[in-house]
Amino acid sequence: MLDDIRLISEAELKDFIDKSGEKKYRYEQMYRHLWQLGTASFDEMIDIPKAFRQALSNRFSINRIQIEDKFISRDKSIKYSFLLYDGERIEGVLIPSNERVTACVSSQVGCSLSCKFCATGYLPLKRNLLFHEIFDQVIVLNNESILHFERPLSNIVYMGMGEPLLNYRNVMESIARITSPKGLNFSPRRITLSTAGIAKMIKKLGDDNVKFELALSLHAADDEKRSRMMEINDSNNLQTLSDALKYFYDKTATRITLEYIVFDNFNDSLEDAENLSKFARKVPTKINIIEYNPIAEVDFCNAKEDKFNKFIAYLERKGHIVNVRKSKGKDVNGACGQLALKKSIHRI
Ligand code: SF4
Known part of the structure; x- marks a missing residue:
């Protein structure tokens, strides 16, 4: 080749x-x-x-990634399966709203972290994406955004398949090309990297004085619960993460987004809300409450409406900035890894 x-x-x-x-x-x-x-x-x-x-x-x-499949949801979001030069597959999503079109991109083929609520967590890690394969997703999704929504991308989130901080060099190189005036000249403030929580690498982001936004997939602010859902918490517990976030904030002065899915009968009590509030107060943060897109492999589901509303109201009473993000593309396997997982099951 x-x-x-x-x-x-x-x-x-x-x-x-x-x-x-x-x-x-x-x-x-x-x-x-x-x-x-x-x-x-x-x-x-x-x-x-x-x-x-x-x-x-x-x-x-020029081994440009290829669109293998695309699925348009009733809510207008579009889910893509991309084919890589070596026959591997990854996923990306375009999410339009009134004022934005957001591209969600992948950083690895599969993932090594096995978070229980995530479809990609049930796929083995095959390899890291090369920086140009991440860059290609942005190029292709930008073209698709113009085609379907008549406007270019306004935001990019590294929230697709894989843990971006475990493919640090390629992720940083892709962002450098996307943001460079000689490249796509995209504002770093419109890029968000979401991590399951690798404390050492969060500190490295601080040392590298990055200009993009950082989000932590938190989902529980109590070590025992978080470890049950996310094994990475065993080696990167909440205290270590909060120290790393503080370090990151001190270096970059960038407010951190905490992502939290309120799961039914798991992390939806007022005590859970209080734990989240305490964690969120340790460093300047805002909280994104994300609606869950259920997967067949596990029986997690969204909290009941009443408990959900009380949870949000509690956080707001405590003075936190809280945004509720509706799940997109439920009818097209919109959550990262869902398409690939289905295909791997079919292949079996
Ligand atoms: S949530 Fe992210 S880190 Fe966790 S298994 Fe899924 S892709 Fe990997």
Whole structure:
């Protein structure tokens, strides 16, 4: 297989241009095609001489991810299955609202963390995505957003398959290309990275002084309950996480989003709300209450309406910023990993 041109170094590409007898400015043209326009093939680079395009395609490939399937929900969100160059699959979602179109992107094929409520948690980790495969999801979803909603993406969330902080280098490189003025020039403030909670890497985000938003999938503010749902809590307990979030905040001055699904008879009592309130007060935060998109593998379901409302009212009385996020794409397996999990079950 030919090397993906996006994986070779600047020096190598410049050398190739030079040895092909081409002008130095071809490098800037190539860069613009690859990282600003997201051009999918050498043939489409029509401002580059045909002979050089041929030389490029004899030596390199552009392994752009492909849309394998797409499912449009009644609520207008669109779920995508993407095929990668090696036959692996990942998922992405487009979520339109009045003022936004949000792309949810994946960072790994499968996941090593096995969170009980998550479809991807039931898939083995196959591999990390390369930075250009994450970048491609943004390019493809942006094109799809223009096609279906007549406007480009306004927000990007790293909340699809995989734990982004366990693929740190590729995730950071993808964000660098997405936000660079020489790349997509997307505002980092419109990008959110969501983590299940890897304390050491949250601190590293602080050391790297990132400008994007950080969200923690919390879901329980009591170690015993959280560990029952998310094994990662055994090695990254709430105290460690809260220390890491404080460190992150001190370095970046960025308020952290806490994500919380209120599960029926699990974490929906006023005592749970009080635990959440105490945790949320340790560092500047806002709380996103997320409606659950149930999966067949486990019998978690959303809290009853009455308890749910009391839970929210309690947090608001305590002065927290609380947003309630409706689940999207329920009719199209919108939660991350649901499509892939179904396919793996079918294959069995
Ligand atoms: S919630 Fe995130 S970290 Fe947990 S299993 Fe799912 S994809 Fe992995």
